[in-house]
Every structure is written in structure tokens, then in C-alpha cells.
Amino acid sequence: MKEGLQAxxxxxxxxxxxxxxxxxxxxxxGFIDLPEFPFGLEPRIATRWDIxxxxxxxxxxxxxxxxxxxxxxxYHIRAIAEELAPExxxxxxxxxxxxxxxxxxxxxxxxxVRARAxxxxxxxxxxxxxxxxxxxxxxxxxxxxxKGAKELMQQKEATTEQQLKELFQKKKF
Numbered sequence: 001m002k003e004g005l006q007a008x009x010x011x012x013x014x015x016x017x018x019x020x021x022x023x024x025x026x027x028x029x030g031f032i033d034l035p036e037f038p039f040g041l042e043p044r045i046a047t048r049w050d051i052x053x054x055x056x057x058x059x060x061x062x063x064x065x066x067x068x069x070x071x072x073x074x075y076h077i078r079a080i081a082e083e084l085a086p087e088x089x090x091x092x093x094x095x096x097x098x099x100x101x102x103x104x105x106x107x108x109x110x111x112x113v114r115a116r117a118x119x120x121x122x123x124x125x126x127x128x129x130x131x132x133x134x135x136x137x138x139x140x141x142x143x144x145x146x147k148g149a150k151e152l153m154q155q156k157e158a159t160t161e162q163q164l165k166e167l168f169q170k171k172k173f
Contacts, residue, residue, distance in 0.1 A: 002062050014063040018054065020046045020071030025137040031070075033140035043129045045071055048079040049101075049122045055080040059087065143170065 005012055021044040023031045031037055036044070046054075051068075058066050066080055081092040082100055098104055105117035116122070145151045 013065060014061075015065030015067070016058050016063050017067045017069045019069050020051065020073065020076055022046060022050075025140065027140035027142075029146070033143075034138050035141055036138060041071065043131060043134060045073075046076070047122075047125075047127060048075050049125070051076045051079040052083040053123070055083045059084055 002014065019031060021031060021041050023034065023044060025034070027033045031041070034041075055066050066084075068076055068080075078092055078095075081088070082095060085091045085095075099106075099117070101119035101122055102117050106114055108114050108117075143151070
């Protein structure tokens with residue numbers, strides 16, 4: 001997009017507002033088609049380190065307004081602010097309470113935890129979900145409806161028991 005703006009000799013403020021979930025297995029409509037949507041997405045949450053890397057890449061691409069959407073937590077916003085502190089000229093408030101990239105872990109009583117007090121460790125960590133029977137990917141729900149389909153129209157009245165029964169028949173667990 002940036003190259004297209006430059007080629008057209010247009011100036012624009014670029015912004016991004018990503019989800020804080022890893023969703024490589026979602027379909028065309030995005031994460032709303034995942035079976036975990038909306039109440040089971042927590043195992044997919046991005047780490048603060050994922051968001052720091054994202055913020056750096058976005059900034060390097062010329063994006064100056066970087067925020068967050070669904071799944072973002074205060075520690076994600078802090079990660080953006082801390083990553084971009086050199087450009088901003090200051091750290092966010094209360095950053096003195098913890099070291100960047102786990103620096104303060106160097107004071108931990110356990111040596112294996114002290115060994116994690118470095119950027120390289122957290123940048124390269126591939127966190128596990130901790131859920132022993134959890135699949136690594138989901139299969140998006142294939143309802144076959146897209147924008148404009150009557151099933152996607154919001155009705156004014158509450159969904160009836162009969163309508164719910166019909167929906168339940170479409171998806172078997």
C-alpha cells in the first residue's frame with residue numbers, strides 16, 4: 001500500500017489496529033469463522049514480545065499510528081510504547097517497575113529463570129498453549145454465507161427456540 005501511495009504521489013497517515021490473536025487458520029471472513037470465536041480465543045493470544053516485534057515492523061514500514069483491537073490488553077499497548085520509546089523520546093509511565101525484555105529476571109532466585117533475562121530468549125521463544133489435547137490449528141466453520149446473505153441480516157426480535165434448533169442442526173460438535 002505504501003508503494004502505491006508513493007507512486008500516486010499521495011501523502012497519507014498510515015495506521016494499524018491489529019487483533020491480538022494468532023489466527024493463521026482463519027478463512028476469508030477472518031477470526032469470526034473460527035470455532036473458538038468469541039469466547040475461546042485466549043489460547044491464541046499474542047505475547048507482549050509478539051506485539052513489540054509487530055510494532056517495530058509496522059513503524060519501519062512507515063506506520064505512525066499503531067493501536068490494538070480485539071484481544072489487546074494493557075500490556076500489549078505498553079509493549080508498543082516501550083518498543084517505540086527511542087522514537088518517542090521517553091518510556092511509558094511506570095516502566096521503571098520492570099526491565100525491558102525481562103532484564104529484571106536477572107535478580108530471580110532460580111538460575112534457569114535468570115538465564116531468561118535477555119532479549120534473544122524472549123524474541124525466539126515459541127510459547128506452548130499448555131493444553132495437552134488442544135489441536136495446533138482449527139478448521140473454520142464452513143457455513144457458506146458471506147456478506148449480503150440473509151442469514152447475516154440482524155433481525156429485530158430475539159432468536160426463537162425453533163431458529164436456534166435449526167442452527168444447532170447445521171453444526172455438529
